Amino acid sequence: MTRNEAITIILNSTIEDLSKEEREEILIDWWGIDQNHPGFDNLPKTLKSEILHFDEPQRDAMDEVYNVLLFVALRKKYLGVRNEYLSKRVSVLLHSNQEVEGVQEELYSCPCCEFKTLPIKGEYEICLVCFWEDDGNTYLNYYSSPNHMTLAHARENFVEYGAVNETSLQFLQSDRLEMFCK
Numbered sequence: 077m078t079r080n081e082a083i084t085i086i087l088n089s090t091i092e093d094l095s096k097e098e099r100e101e102i103l104i105d106w107w108g109i110d111q112n113h114p115g116f117d118n119l120p121k122t123l124k125s126e127i128l129h130f131d132e133p134q135r136d137a138m139d140e141v142y143n144v145l146l147f148v149a150l151r152k153k154y155l156g157v158r159n160e161y162l163s164k165r166v167s168v169l170l171h172s173n174q175e176v177e178g179v180q181e182e183l184y185s186c187p188c189c190e191f192k193t194l195p196i197k198g199e200y201e202i203c204l205v206c207f208w209e210d211d212g213n214t215y216l217n218y219y220s221s222p223n224h225m226t227l228a229h230a231r232e233n234f235v236e237y238g239a240v241n242e243t244s245l246q247f248l249q250s251d252r253l254e255m256f257c258k
């Protein structure tokens with residue numbers, strides 16, 4: 077199957093499993109979605125209008141109308157993810173052996189963990205492997221304000237905890253090392 081088909085299956089299952097609190101958090105985070113974002117066009121008319129007219133969601137977070145926005149939000153996490161990883165996830169979900177094919181999007185290496193996780197450089201994207209925020213700095217001993225530490229310190233922490241610090245682990249997927257290439 078294609079990457080897109082696999083990601084759709086994975087995301088539909090992920091969205092089904094989200095708690096109300098998790099849904100709320102993502103919706104609030106994504107409520108300010110740019111009208112030029114390619115995902116905005118795919119939203120149902122009623123949802124587009126709700127986003128444009130209100131500062132926050134007006135219905136219960138469990139309302140299915142929000143699933144499309146959750147999908148757009150979570151879709152971003154699968155950019156450049158390895159086909160092997162997608163195959164494994166989708167095979168478990170479908171209880172059958174599936175092979176995912178297609179071109180993986182090229183990503184840039186994270187200055188901290190060196191996994192290829194960044195769609196763009198120096199634009200404050202957060203690495204999905206180590207949680208480093210890419211402020212464009214690559215000097216080891218320069219204090220990075222968004223990360224509240226130096227790159228050298230973050231690298232040490234990555235070796236010790238698997239993330240820039242222990243508290244970031246809660247925001248990262250446990251199988252993230254399998255998701256991306258080095």
Ligand SMILES: [Zn+2]
Binds near residue numbers: 186188189190191203
């Ligand atoms: Zn990283």
